[in-house]
Amino acid sequence: MDKKLVKVLDTTLRDGSQTASISFTLNDKIRIALYLDKIGIDFIEGGWPSSNPKDYEFFRKIKEYSLRSKVAAFGSTRRKDTKAEKDPTLNSILESDVDTAVIFGKSWILHVTDVLRVSKEDNLNLITESIEYLKQHGLYVIFDAEHFYQGFLDSADYAMQVIKAAEEAKADVIALADTNGGTTPDKIYDITSYVVKQTNVEIGLHMHNDIGCGVANTLMGVLAGARHVQGTINGIGERTGNADLIQIIPTLVLKFGFKVLKDINSLKELKPLSRLVYELSGVSPNPFQPYVGDNAFAHKAGVHADAVIKNHRAYEHVDPESVGNSRKILISEVAGSANLVNYLERLGINIDKKDPRLKSILQKIKDLENHGYSFDIAPASAALIALKDLGLYEKVFDVEYWKVINENGLALALVKVNSYLEASEGVGPVNAIDLAIRKALQNIFPDISKIKLIDYRVVLPGEIKNTESVVRVTIEFTDGEKQWKTIGVSRSVIEASIEALVSGFDYYIQISKKLKPLVV
Template sequence: MAYVYLLDTTLRDGTQGEGVSLTVADKLKIAQKLDDLGVAYIEGGFPGANPKDQDFFRTANDRLHLKHAKLTAFGSTRRPSTKAEDDAGLQTLLGANTPAVAIVGKAWDFHVTEALRIDLGQNLDMIRDTVRYLKRHGREVIFDAEHFFDGFKHNRAYALATLQAAEEAGVDWVALCDTNGGSLPDEIREIVATVVSEVRVQVGIHTHNDGELAVANTLAAVQAGARMVHGTINGIGERCGNANLASIIPNLELKLGYSCLPSRQHLRQLTSTARFVGEVANLVSHSYQPFVGHSAFAHKGGIHVSAIARNSETYEHIQPELVGNERRVLISELSGLSNVQSQAEAFGISVVGRSDDLRTLLEKIKELEYLGYQFEGAEASQELLFRRTLGEFQQPFEVFSVRVDTDVQSEADVTSQAIVKLGVGGEIVHTVCEGNGPVNALDAVLRKALAAHRPEIAHMHLTDYKVRVLDEKDATAAKVRVLIESTDGQRVWRTIGVSENVVEASWEALVDSMNYYLAIVVPQRELVSST
């Protein structure tokens, strides 16, 4: 079985998409998730472009322990009037200390003469010098031939000459870029086949989705001999996006007979990876996305439901479990019941003889999803919902009342104060705290109220807070979904809150985060310690 190497550029090309902004912490989380999935290369950013990417590589070298992927820094060929060893961009690239680097260079003569305003021979020298210099410093080098397909159609000989210049300098890969995203699959297939026959170096493919053909073009390139695929999770990227790895991976593995992940078990992580990246990037999840979307294996009524009950192949092109997704029957009384049962058992809850309770739980889940809750990225809130509904939850504290006020004196003088009345440890506790915002004040007052009876609360803290507007058309009256991530340094969990009031949604997610820690994480850890 032929192997295709995956280069994920979510953290570099993906961040050029409109509305995509990742912190260094976000990038570290996604990089770890991509490594868990099993991609071969993670392109982490352009260290010469901004301090954030420099900080990412510096931090990644200390904190990431990659098992499958090579961290890859991105840069460009040396400047026309500078030697490679004197080029500041290349020095910064080497300073990222990654085992692999990706270098972009011009492959279209039109861009050489019009954008760079140099002669064609100078561009070839730039490619050759840059690759040779990076190879001397022990890096694996990927040459991204920018606008290659447009260049090939305009001047075939020169486009090939750019690849040959890189090859002469010892490059490891040449990646053919459909930078403007306007090529068609037949064109891609024919040109890639020509390149594979003309060069000795390994060939990759990098496509954009401006014609909604990025996935099709990538698959055509692989069938023509490309053995490296560039793309992003969920297809995010500049303009219309990059090739979507969430669709490319299962098509390669399940349809075309190529291997691109370490095992089929890794393929089962695809859906959770796609949804995780979407949540961290704070992007709206596309329910109808193939393979990994919430609706990808959803069936609604009529002959479809009765047919899949007998044989799922009647209306499903693959088994959803292969990519970590699940089948959903939308209108049946029993729709999803087996999934609810399986999840309850995974939480350690006995469901023997409790079919009525499971149906009640299922209906509650449906109702909450309708209201805007989404539990794929909030596993802690999901477990709390199961335990509360099935009578398997012992409340560590009770909230009687909460109030938060914000006083705005000026732009530089804004204070928030929270007051809470709790029942904890058999006592009623009244507490007040200030914070630098309503959520911070609520977090502080809840911790202070719990501290005397549950001092272990000091070991947990919030690590992320995201707000998503669910009904944009309602403007400031829109319902919002708040996702909070918490940790105690050993375990990470996420909780959710939904409301038209962002403070109320935040409070719900915050209370869930502390309930989960005190009622589930702490007892589990104590049980492990005692055994």
């Protein structure tokens, strides 16, 4: 066996679906499985076919696709009062018509005697007979030793009896599970090393994240000799989640030199895969997630930005593109000239770092941030400030008047833009004013119809200078090719929304007229 090869089992569709408030549809599960197969995941744990109709149907449906990944069905060892050949869980695995089975069994005496309520010897028989039954039917069997690390710390002798029973029953992989997620990395390394030395079977790892060490524990287990890892995309799972494969996989490849997935180019699919699972989970992406988060390679402080522009390695541990991400140089109150110069260059504007106008632009940005603005999350608004100070801004429309009526469930807006008077009814006041402004602008710029609002957020940043409470509104736009964000700040949410809306439309027109397209 190649000692640098680490196989990956993804349990997003099984353990991940046990996350509180997350429920995948059958179509969701298929889409995720196809993407996992695309990047070369070795095993896709599709679900527990005996537990619910959706998982049972998944195994039938997935056969319509030609996957290179091995699809695995999950279940438990046989019931204590049922023979293996009569056990509904084991037989549901066979009926799912997969060639890989994952079954879990007890390895902690507490669970054997207090939860399962059988003798220690009977528990060993449950494990042995279940594995042997599946092996007799030609399946590749992965045995998950549930609560192994807790069991080992309680009784190393019995925990090892469980491992030996699974090995003698010819399990292909024995995965050591930190089921309650409470074991520390040092203990994971020591215990895993011991097990690897005492066995002649492939050892795997299944870590939970209850003390925030799911990823660290997995990595320590691999360094201790395990060559099979289990986890979920984005670390979703029971309680605080499972070990995050999005962090584990690139670390194994880029930091330790292990062979994982099809090849190193598969790492570029990690961000799109992460986003797909977030989307189908109904969970907002974590911008601070290592490797794939929007802020994973974002540089805000002037000193950092200046260094990264000169040499990316100064503050980046890997190339962002290697994991499907990209570098971001942010504009904010802590930004320096390097941030602004880099940003303007991406707009197609070349300016010397020593140009005195930069200082003026940065000062305006800092003054506005002191009054509640946040330009690192809405860089298009900062771009408008820069264009004005650099003499590149051309005022092409003027919102001369606006009024919003929102009462008795009716939202109406009236606007006058460049002498065009328009009214609209909307689903709420912000939608009404958006529609009215669009109507007016389309008289002058028909392309405005391409623009869609894809995100709208209201934040209450608190009192500014202890004199006024303000509302911060950010809006994200797209024209189908690029995206941009603008910001508005006011004591009134309607006024802040109008500022963000008008700035968003203005930015699009300015960029379309003068500059090359930009994704911000």
